Amino acid sequence: MKELQVGLIGCGAIGRDHAQRIQNKLQRAKIVAVTDVIKESAQKVAQLCGCKVAETAEDIIADPKIDAVVVTAWDPAHKELVLECIKHKKFVFCEKPLATEAKGAKEIIKAEMEGGQRLVQVGFMRRYDKGYRQMKELIDAGEIGAPLLVHSAHRNVASGQGVTEDFMITQTCIHEIDLTKWLIQDDYDSVRCIVGRTSKEAPEGLRDPQMVMIRTKSGICIDIEVFLNARFGYDIQCQVVGENGTVNLPDPSYPPIRKEAFKGTSLCMDWSVRFIEAYDVELQEWIDNTLEGITSGPNSWDGYIAALTADLLIQSRDEGGTEIKLNTPERPVFYA
Numbered sequence: 001m002k003e004l005q006v007g008l009i010g011c012g013a014i015g016r017d018h019a020q021r022i023q024n025k026l027q028r029a030k031i032v033a034v035t036d037v038i039k040e041s042a043q044k045v046a047q048l049c050g051c052k053v054a055e056t057a058e059d060i061i062a063d064p065k066i067d068a069v070v071v072t073a074w075d076p077a078h079k080e081l082v083l084e085c086i087k088h089k090k091f092v093f094c095e096k097p098l099a100t101e102a103k104g105a106k107e108i109i110k111a112e113m114e115g116g117q118r119l120v121q122v123g124f125m126r127r128y129d130k131g132y133r134q135m136k137e138l139i140d141a142g143e144i145g146a147p148l149l150v151h152s153a154h155r156n157v158a159s160g161q162g163v164t165e166d167f168m169i170t171q172t173c174i175h176e177i178d179l180t181k182w183l184i185q186d187d188y189d190s191v192r193c194i195v196g197r198t199s200k201e202a203p204e205g206l207r208d209p210q211m212v213m214i215r216t217k218s219g220i221c222i223d224i225e226v227f228l229n230a231r232f233g234y235d236i237q238c239q240v241v242g243e244n245g246t247v248n249l250p251d252p253s254y255p256p257i258r259k260e261a262f263k264g265t266s267l268c269m270d271w272s273v274r275f276i277e278a279y280d281v282e283l284q285e286w287i288d289n290t291l292e293g294i295t296s297g298p299n300s301w302d303g304y305i306a307a308l309t310a311d312l313l314i315q316s317r318d319e320g321g322t323e324i325k326l327n328t329p330e331r332p333v334f335y336a
């Protein structure tokens, strides 16, 4: 059976995880080369995977022996790397966001459509999480009636170095922007983002938390708390309220502990543990499809719509929380 020869660009936290996951855990794929603008980072991952270090990203993308590319570089590099993959007709799995602004994502769509073949999958891995999938099944089966409201929270322990207020939307909230639309199958109609009291735990210049509010075309109201310095744990919550009931995202299950007048369960401290199974399912599916020469899952259009929504949320926040209409363009048949 053929084995997919994969090159990986960006050897930071998730690049290292994905490279090892592909090399040691998943089936039918092999990491053959990695690269990073920081040479030592690439060398470390190459050592872990027993593969070569490529000098540049272009060397990976243009290598005829490499079938497909994983982009795990930092957000602002995604657009150019994906465009380069499309130019070379290479299948590419690009971590979210597809681009930091809608206009970058639009360039990708144009290039992909002109090339006549869908090549891109975006790393919106929440769609592969068991808990979200169970919620969707119940909603689709009509178990809670028509959805009316969605309440979500995206809490990180601490904002990383260099995180900006815009990243809070384009890098963090982007998960909920994509996931919620997929969960309730409705396009967005208007968006708002407001900021109130900032936590004293937040670094200077970062207004944290931020509140996102979205209304869908059918009138479902969505609120999303984005809180990067929540300190207590990596906490992802989602509740959909329907006409006949509610459904909640299950917390990961850990054995309950009773000790020293305390009863409870542990919390994850970061995304790599919280969504470990979702990453495995997502990437195995990408490998299997790519070997068949097809794409499925979140595509460039989904990346574009998410980026468009993020652009307007940032605009709303910067205007003091105005409600902004989102004229969602119609999905081309190419991305159906």
Ligand SMILES: NC(=O)c1ccc[n+]([C@@H]2O[C@H](COP(=O)([O-])OP(=O)(O)OC[C@H]3O[C@@H](n4cnc5c(N)ncnc54)[C@H](O)[C@@H]3O)[C@@H](O)[C@H]2O)c1
Pocket: 009, 010, 011, 012, 013, 014, 015, 035, 036, 037, 038, 041, 057, 072, 073, 074, 075, 077, 095, 096, 097, 123, 124, 125, 171, 271, 275
């Ligand atoms: N789906 C998820 O849950 C999830 C989780 C974490 C990160 N991410 C995404 O994955 C990407 C990487 O995140 P991270 O946490 O690993 O960040 P990181 O900062 O730890 O790693 C990014 C790496 O990319 C390298 N890099 C930057 N530009 C590059 C370029 N042009 N060519 C080659 N290498 C380049 C950096 O040197 C760094 O080593 C980000 O886009 C992030 O949004 C997604």
Ligand SMILES: O[C@H]1[C@H](O)[C@@H](O)[C@H](O)[C@@H](O)[C@H]1O
Pocket: 156, 171, 172, 175, 271
């Ligand atoms: O890149 C990461 C990742 O996407 C996590 O899932 C999210 O919780 C973080 O806020 C973000 O910085």
